[in-house]
């Protein structure tokens with residue numbers, strides 16, 4: 108019996124029939140099928156996806172429909188995973204979506220970015236930040252033929268292509284599928300790209316290769332309809348405990364590999380700590396919640412936590428809808444108890460101080476030539492200024508990966524690129540090929556550690572042209588100063604903080620100053636062992652006035668710093 112039939116027959120149900128239906132819906136809820144069953148347009152007789160109880164009053168995840176915020180009501184009215192007919196219609200008519208569909212299109216990674224641009228931006232998923240030369244070539248063709256002619260690497264080691272017209276969106280999604288990629292769930296209130304340490308599996312310092320876990324997490328999400336339509340967006344990261352950070356502490360859930368030595372009440376070996384509720388735009392890092400997990404438990408625990416969040420998060424107020432606010436309301440212990448109810452194994456509480464300390468992070472290891480754990484093999488970290496890679500360079504790196512490596516490439520949260528699996532005898536030729544393509548790989552520049560959000564060239568919220576400003580500042584500083592210690596410059600266009608300005612050595616957030624583009628400037632932020640929120644240095648300054656101030660700041664730093672002080 109489908110939900111329409113149920114709606115029509117609702118008035119005739121006996122108490123016994125209603126009891127039977129409650130059990131029926133509870134069974135569906137346990138199997139994670141209710142978000143589909145529950146989301147009918149009529150709302151007459153649906154199941155509350157949270158409780159599995161059939162009801163006649165319109166309730167969505169335990170919240171009366173009249174109390175839902177606008178976006179939740181749109182989710183309730185139509186499941187955004189089921190709008191293929193709308194995507195086709197918009198492509199056929201070459202028209203932009205209305206506000207509710209504009210939100211639903213983001214479930215497919217399609218962002219209509221008016222008024223900044225009159226076109227779609229496509230955000231993909233690159234699980235674990237690993238992709239192939241074949242995929243890079245296909246994306247280059249898409250970008251050149253229908254889009255902006257370049258790809259942008261994001262701070263979630265993901266990819267975006269801009270300027271697709273509505274008429275192209277269906278062919279773009281189809282081509283993505285042919286490349287073995289997807290954009291499903293890349294935007295709106297979904298689990299974003301699963302990040303992993305970018306040299307995992309080739310990192311001489313790592314404790315465990317986390318690429319299979321990132322892949323498994325991604326596959327679990329893609330195959331589970333109840334992993335979509337959360338109260339708000341959700342970030343998950345896997346840290347291999349090795350040389351390069353994945354900034355796990357900026358995620359809603361960060362799994363960090365650790366070693367436990369003999370002498371405790373768990374067998375010695377490699378486990379994961381679980382960090383919860385990172386949301387640096389709200390000035391909060393993820394913190395250790397006291398759990399110790401085996402690798403094979405991580406995906407199950409993440410899925411259980413997502414379900415607890417989905418069923419209990421706030422769907423009435425977008426400002427209070429992230430995981431942090433549920434955990435603040437309940438406390439960590441209640442959140443873990445609810446998580447445990449959805450698991451087939453008990454959670455192990457284990458003190459963080461009984462684990463071995465995390466190995467040192469090498470902030471220079473994401474750029475330049477470095478040995479891999481495989482004897483005789485190297486990776487090259489390639490600088491991609493603020494993540495912008497034109498189609499010609501996309502083709503060039505694909506070709507270099509094929510000729511000198513294994514055809515594989517990695518993306519980093521610092522918006523750069525890594526080419527792995529290059530044999531010692533091919534390193535020099537690969538370096539020359541990169542230089543010939545106009546790509547740099549020398550460490551020790553501000554530009555390598557500079558990240559910037561989209562800015563006002565493509566985002567309506569931006570108060571400034573972040574990418575151009577970030578590149579101009581970094582180039583100016585690189586010309587005047589020799590930087591031995593890495594310096595991270597994070598430039599974000601508004602308080603949404605997509606470029607995480609609070610964790611930069613220097614953080615900048617776009618503000619209007621007397622009608623002109625300018626920035627609030629912060630200093631002293633960091634992540635991982637250097638964790639800290641940046642402190643305000645300048646509340647507001649026009650961009651035009653910023654270069655000499657930065658020059659003085661760097662001059663003072665380079666003259667007075669002690670040893671390798673950051």
Ligand code: SF4
Nearest residue numbers: 560566569600601605
């Ligand atoms: Fe847009 Fe603000 Fe995010 Fe930058 S930080 S991309 S301006 S929403």
